[in-house]
Amino acid sequence: MATPSIAANAYASLAKLTDPSGLTKGAGEASGGQSFGALVKDAVNALSKTSQNSDMQTQAAAAGKANIVDVVTAVAESEVAIDALVSVRDKVISAYEEIMRMPI
Amino acid sequence: MDFLKSIAIAASGLRAQAGRMRIISENIANADSTAASVGAEPYRRKMASFKTEMDRTLDAQIVALGRIKTDPSEFRVKHEPGHPAADQNGNVKYPNVNALVEMTDLREAQRSYEANINIIGASRRMIQRTIEILKS
Numbered sequence: 001m002a003t004p005s006i007a008a009n010a011y012a013s014l015a016k017l018t019d020p021s022g023l024t025k026g027a028g029e030a031s032g033g034q035s036f037g038a039l040v041k042d043a044v045n046a047l048s049k050t051s052q053n054s055d056m057q058t059q060a061a062a063a064g065k066a067n068i069v070d071v072v073t074a075v076a077e078s079e080v081a082i083d084a085l086v087s088v089r090d091k092v093i094s095a096y097e098e099i100m101r102m103p104i
Numbered sequence: 105m106d107f108l109k110s111i112a113i114a115a116s117g118l119r120a121q122a123g124r125m126r127i128i129s130e131n132i133a134n135a136d137s138t139a140a141s142v143g144a145e146p147y148r149r150k151m152a153s154f155k156t157e158m159d160r161t162l163d164a165q166i167v168a169l170g171r172i173k174t175d176p177s178e179f180r181v182k183h184e185p186g187h188p189a190a191d192q193n194g195n196v197k198y199p200n201v202n203a204l205v206e207m208t209d210l211r212e213a214q215r216s217y218e219a220n221i222n223i224i225g226a227s228r229r230m231i232q233r234t235i236e237i238l239k240s
Contacts, residue, residue, distance in 0.1 A: 067119065067122075069115045069118045069119055069122070070115070072115070072224070073111055073112055073115045073224075076108075076111055076224070076228055077108055077111075080105075080107075080108065080228075080231050080232075080235070083231075083232065083235045084235050084238075087235050087236075087238035087239050088238060090238075090239065091238050091239075
């Protein structure tokens with residue numbers, strides 16, 4: 001699962017956002033690192049994959065074909081991924097808002 | 105991620121214990137199943153065994169239900185001359201299932217299942233507590 005790297009990337013982009021020298025480089029986009037948009041895109045793609053798996057397992061269980069244990073593990077996995085992504089998003093947005101509130 | 109791995113390993117324990125429960129229920133349900141014809145054997149008690157399996161994708165050792173063996177011990181013999189499966193002496197062979205043994209086995213399976221569920225719950229709580237750091 002890519003969640004740890006997502007979080008690490010989010011921290012990196014956060015650091016870029018809050019780094020005053022990063023602002024001159026166009027919000028971290030041109031500094032060689034991953035842009036926040038690309039980061040979110042990757043994370044959402046990874047998330048949709050785990051969610052699809054949990055959906056598939058749930059449907060199979062409803063049809064009486066899957067083990068309930070598989071459903072529980074698949075749902076727990078996607079829950080963790082969603083929770084982590086949502087937390088990172090909230091954190092990045094709150095940092096952005098903090099910057100926007102800054103008196104110039 | 106290690107937490108997700110431990111959830112998957114505990115899930116293998118759940119599956120194995122569920123299989124054991126299936127065998128125990130088979131034994132209890134068939135505790136009085138006599139032979140279909142005279143001279144044939146009645147239901148023979150089944151025993152579950154567990155084996156360690158290497159899971160390549162998890163890179164961890166999970167548990168799986170092993171070969172299901174039959175209990176070679178003696179059948180219970182009751183004197184019931186009117187029974188359709190009775191032999192010339194009026195004896196009927198009953199399965200070698202002991203309800204007390206099955207109940208202890210059942211409790212063991214139940215406790216093991218609960219232990220694995222606790223592993224899943226604890227891992228899940230630890231992940232969520234870690235993610236909560238981000239939220240503060």
